[in-house]
Amino acid sequence: MARRSVPLNTIDAFLVTARHLNLTRAAKELCLTQGAVSRKIASLEEWLGFSVFERHARGLHLTPQGSALLPDLQAAFENLIEVADRACHKPDVIRLKAPTCAMRWLVPKIIELEQSSPEIQIALTTTVEHGVNFKNEPYDAAIVFGPHARAGTLLFEETLTPVISQSLLNKAASAQDALQRFTFLHPTRDRTDWSLWFADYPAGRLAMSKNQHFDTMDLAISAAIQGFGIAIADETLVAEDLRMGRLVRPFAHSVKTGASYRLTVRTGSENAAGLEAFCTSLLGIS
Structure with missing residues (x-):
C-alpha cells in the first residue's frame, strides 16, 4: 500500500486509547465522541489488517499485535511532535x-x-x-x-x-x-x-x-x-x-x-x- 495512504489521523486515537484502555476517557481527552474514536481505531485496524484492541465488557485490552506495535508508534509519534515543535519554535x-x-x-x-x-x-x-x-x-x-x-x-x-x-x-x-x-x-x-x-x-x-x-x-x-x-x-x-x-x-x-x-x-x-x-x-x- 502506498505510503501516502497511511491513516496518520488514526494514530493519535490509538495511542490515547491504549493509554486509557477506556473509550470514554480517550474520547474526552481527544475532544471527540466515543463513536468517532471507535471509527478511527477501526480504520487503523482495517489498514493494518489486524485488531489492536480486544473489546470486553469492562473495557479494552491490547491484542498481542497491538502491544507489539505500541512502543514503536509511541516513539515515532513523540519524535514527530518534537520535530514539529523545533520547526515552529x-x-x-x-x-x-x-x-x-x-x-x-x-x-x-x-x-x-x-x-x-x-x-x-x-x-x-x-x-x-x-x-x-x-x-x-x-x-x-x-x-x-x-x-x-x-x-x-x-x-x-x-x-x-x-x-x-x-x-x-x-x-x-x-x-x-x-x-x-x-x-x-x-x-x-x-x-x-x-x-x-x-x-x-x-x-x-x-x-x-x-x-x-x-x-x-x-x-x-x-x-x-x-x-x-x-x-x-x-x-x-x-x-x-x-x-x-x-x-x-x-x-x-x-x-x-x-x-x-x-x-x-x-x-x-x-x-x-x-x-x-x-x-x-x-x-x-x-
Whole structure:
C-alpha cells in the first residue's frame, strides 16, 4: 500500500486509547465522541489488517499485535511532535543598541548569556551614538553612556586610569618615565580624558608631547595592547585585559568622570519575556 495512504489521523486515537484502555476517557481527552474514536481505531485496524484492541465488557485490552506495535508508534509519534515543535519554535530575539566604546565589556556578557540561555538571541547594533530614542528607533533595549545619563539601570560608572602593555613598560625606567617617553593614546579627538586624570593626579600634569587620537576608547585600548603607547581607559572596560595580562596599570591612581553606562529598555516590547530574562542575566553577570 502506498505510503501516502497511511491513516496518520488514526494514530493519535490509538495511542490515547491504549493509554486509557477506556473509550470514554480517550474520547474526552481527544475532544471527540466515543463513536468517532471507535471509527478511527477501526480504520487503523482495517489498514493494518489486524485488531489492536480486544473489546470486553469492562473495557479494552491490547491484542498481542497491538502491544507489539505500541512502543514503536509511541516513539515515532513523540519524535514527530518534537520535530514539529523545533520547526515552529522561534527564539526570543532582543534588538540591542550599544555604543562601540562598551564592546569590550558587553561582548563577553552576550556570549555567556547566549550559552546559558540559547533560547535568547541578541541582535546587536553598534554605534558611536551614546543615546537612544525608542519612539523612533526599533530597539528593545539599549546601553546608553554619558555624564547626564539617568534613565535605566546603572551598569557601571566610568573610572579612568592609564594602561600600557607590559613589554612597553619594561622599556621605561619607571611608570613616571613612561609618561615622559611614550605616546599618549587618546580615546577621542581631544585630550579631555587624559586632562581629567592629570588634573586629579598628585604628581601634577606633564606635557603631552607625543599624541595619537582615536575615534573610540576601544581603538585606543587595542593600540595600547599592541605597544603603540600608553592609553587612558575605563577600569571596567579593560578589566579582562588586565586580568589576562594584555595590559597593566602603571599607576594605582584613577579618576571618576561623572559619566556612566546604563541599561534602558523599551516599555511594552513584544519580546517582554525574553527581554526580562536578558536584563536579569546581563545585570546579574555585570
